[in-house]
Structure formats: C-alpha cells, structure tokens
Amino acid sequence: MTSYIYKFCPSCKTELEERLLGGLVRKACSSKTCSFIHWGNPIPVVAGIVERADRIILVQSHGWPKDWYGLVTGFLEMGEKPEDAIVREVKEEIGIEASVASYLGAYPFDQIGQIILAFHLIGATDPIKLCQEELSSYKEVAIKNLKPWERGTGPVVKEWLASRGLHRPFLKRTPITKA
Known part of the structure; x- marks a missing residue:
C-alpha cells in the first residue's frame, strides 16, 4: 500500500523517513526517541x-x-x-x-x-x-x-x-x- 497519507509522525510530529521493515519499504518516524511505524494496514x-x-x-x-x-x-x-x-x-x-x-x-x-x-x-x-x-x-x-x-x-x-x-x-x- 502507498503510504501517501502520512508525511509527519502522528505521535511526535517529526518527519517520516522510508525504511526497510518486515521486507517492505515503510514510513517510520525519523526521531531516535519515537518508535512510530506506518504499517499501512488496510x-x-x-x-x-x-x-x-x-x-x-x-x-x-x-x-x-x-x-x-x-x-x-x-x-x-x-x-x-x-x-x-x-x-x-x-x-x-x-x-x-x-x-x-x-x-x-x-x-x-x-x-x-x-x-x-x-x-x-x-x-x-x-x-x-x-x-x-x-x-x-x-x-x-x-x-x-x-x-x-x-x-x-x-x-x-x-x-x-x-x-x-x-x-x-x-x-x-x-x-x-x-x-
């Protein structure tokens, strides 16, 4: 799924970055103190x-x-x-x-x-x-x-x-x- 919905973390407002997680590229918070991942679950x-x-x-x-x-x-x-x-x-x-x-x-x-x-x-x-x-x-x-x-x-x-x-x-x- 395209994660076009999120550009910033809904938890801490830090910009999201793309990371390889679970074998797929996902949007994740770029802050070292936040663990938000946009999994894109339908x-x-x-x-x-x-x-x-x-x-x-x-x-x-x-x-x-x-x-x-x-x-x-x-x-x-x-x-x-x-x-x-x-x-x-x-x-x-x-x-x-x-x-x-x-x-x-x-x-x-x-x-x-x-x-x-x-x-x-x-x-x-x-x-x-x-x-x-x-x-x-x-x-x-x-x-x-x-x-x-x-x-x-x-x-x-x-x-x-x-x-x-x-x-x-x-x-x-x-x-x-x-x-």
Whole structure:
C-alpha cells in the first residue's frame, strides 16, 4: 500500500523517513526517541452486488462525476460480521431488505488503503429509498448490460460477470483529481 497519507509522525510530529521493515519499504518516524511505524494496514470495507429481477443496483456517492456509479459499500461496525454489515449497509443506503447469496472474495483497494470484502446479495423488490446523506443517485442496470470499471469495486463486478460467462473489458474512467 502507498503510504501517501502520512508525511509527519502522528505521535511526535517529526518527519517520516522510508525504511526497510518486515521486507517492505515503510514510513517510520525519523526521531531516535519515537518508535512510530506506518504499517499501512488496510481498513476492511464491505461491498455488495445487489441483484433483483436480473438487474444490479448501482449507487452514486456525492461528489462523484455524473457518469460514475458503484456498488453499495460501507464500513463494518465493531464486532459486526462482514455478511451482517453488507445487509445493514444495503438497508441504510438504498432502503431495501437483502439476503446474502454468496461471498465473492477479498479485493485490495490499495489507492485508499482498503480491503473490500465482497458479497452477492438478492434484494427485495421494495421501492428504493436512497440515503440522501451519503448518495446522490442510483440506477438499476440489466446484468446483460453491466460493465465493470477498473478501480475500487470494479474488479468484483468483472469477476462476478465472468463467473456467469459474461467476459467484459473494464470501462475507462477519468480519475478524480483535486486542484
């Protein structure tokens, strides 16, 4: 994982330096009296391919470009099982009940230091009630028209489609850059 987040030690505010630790180059405090090491451990998040009536529900987070959509995602609460977390996130973000059909795997999202625990869910046919605090839009895409994207949850979609005999190239997206 890239440790771009830290430039200075969060403990003593001394500049960090690169050191070979545990077989990898890591950021560590340059002070002789501080032992801080940025290990770069990923944060676990859950993601769900929510299927209903041969369609997949995609959501758009606030601030994303107008043509960017992704899977329902979220963080685990302390003590929560990943399969319970994704069912909760689906209910919170799009307002429908869902049940886990299968666990799809763990996918690294190194750009933001996360490990995605992905699930396939079957969603209820209730109307979508979008969480306006977190999301700006949603759409339902027929599985036959679903196309994966390169980053984040896109590799989950690509492998899931391939498991159904649908081999699709990644969509190209312009990265979001901050001015």
